[in-house]
Amino acid sequence: MPTQALAGGHTAAAHENADVLVSFSHVQKTYDGDTLIVKDLNLDIRRGEFLTLLGPSGSGKTTCLMMLAGFETPTSGEIRLAGQVINKLPPYKRNIGMVFQNYALFPHMTVLENLRFPLAVRKHPAAEIDAKVKRALGMVQLGGFENRYPQQLSGGQQQRIALARALVFDPQLVLMDEPLGALDKQLREHMQLEIKHIHQSLGVTFVFVTHDQGEALTMSDRIAVFNHGVIQQIDTPATLYEHPANAFVANFIGENNALAGHVMATANDISTVSLGDGNVLAARTGDAGGPGSPVIVSIRPERVRLAKPDTPPHSRLAARVIEQIYLGDHIRLRMQVSGCENFTMKTPISKLDRCPNAGETVDIELSPEHLLALAPPPSA
Secondary structure (H helix, E strand, O other): OOOOOOOOOOOOOOHOOEEEEEEEEEEEOOOOOEEEEEEEEEEEEEEEEEEEEEEEOOOOOOHHHHHHHOOOOOOEEEEEEOOEEEEOHHHHHOOEEEEEOOOOOOOOOHHHHHHHHHOOOOOOOOHHHHHHHHHHHOOOOOOOOOOHHHHHOHHHHHHHHHHHHHHHOOEEEEEEOOOOOOOHHHHHHHHHHHHHHHHHHHOOOEEEEEEOHHHHHHHHOOEEEEEEEEEEEEEEEHHHHOOOOHHHHHHHOOOEEEEEEEEEEEEEEEEEEEEEEOEEEEEEEEEOOOOEEEEEEEEEEHHHHOOOOOOOHHHHHEEEEEEEEEEOOOEEEEEEEEOEEEEEEEEEEOOOOOOOOOOOOEEEEHHHHHOEEEEEEOOO
C-alpha cells in the first residue's frame, strides 16, 4: 500500500503555508464503525489550483468532497480551510460554492431568482446582488436567460446556471461533484473546456470529483487518484500518465498494456525482466521488487512500434495480430504478445508504411524508456 507521503505530503508546517487553502490531516471516515471509506488521508489543496479527485466508485473521492463541503463529518482527523478547523462548521458558514451532478436548481424559481438566492441569504445589498448576478451570467454566457425556469433550459444551460450560482457570491472554494455526468459526449467535452477557462480567468480554487480519467486529464492542474480510501498518487496529469506510481494508477489512467513476469536483476534504475514465455525485456524500475519478485511490465499503446532491423533483442518481441481496427487518424492493432491476448498498439496512419493484417506475425519494439516495471496489484 502506498504511503501518504506519496499522496501529496503533509508537514507540521503545512497549516502555516499561505499557498495551502485546504488541509486534510489524518482524516478517516467510517459509516458502520468497521469499514473505513477514507483511510488516514493527508492532503493539501493549493490556493487557485484545479484539483481533481479521481477514482472508481466506492474509492472514497466523493466522501472526501462531502466532508469538505460539510455534508459529512470526519470520524477522526482534522480538515482546515484557510487555517480554520471546519470539522463541525455547518456548510453555509464555509463560503464554499457547490455544483452537483443533478444541478440542484430550484425548479419553482427563475434563473434570476436562483442566482439571487445565495446572495440574498447572505444579506447582500440589492444593488450589489444585481451586479453580481449580471456578472455571473456573463461569465457562463447566458445573459438574457434571467426569466426562464430550469425546465425551459437544456442540460448544458442548466449546468452553466448551476456553476454561475456556485460562483455568484465569490466563494474561496468551488466543489463540483460529477457535474458533467448527465451531458452527452460532445457537450460534456465542450463544458470541460468552458469550466477550465472560467477557472483560469477567476483564479478560484476548484475541487472536482469524477470517475472519468479523460475528463481529469483535460481539466486538472493536479489529480489525486483514489482507491480503497487511499490516495495512490497525486501529481500533474502528464506525470501521472508517464510515471504512474503503481500498477493501479497505470491501469486506471489512460490505456495500458501489462505483461507479467519476474525480475531477473536491477541496476541503475533499470530492471531486467523475464516474461512468462521466457522472453527478456529491460524496463525502467517503478515500484517493482528485487530479483525473483513478480512484476508487471507496463507500456502505453501509443509507445509500441513495429520493430526495425536495428532494434536490440531486449526491446523486441514477436506479436501475432488478432484484429486491425481503422479509426480514421490512427490504426489500433490488437495482438497476442507473450501470452497476453489483449495487447494493443496504436499508431497514426501517417507513420505506417504498411499495416499488418489479422493473423500476421510481426516484431514490435518496446523501448526501455517507455516500459515501467511495477509490482502486481494486490488482486493479481
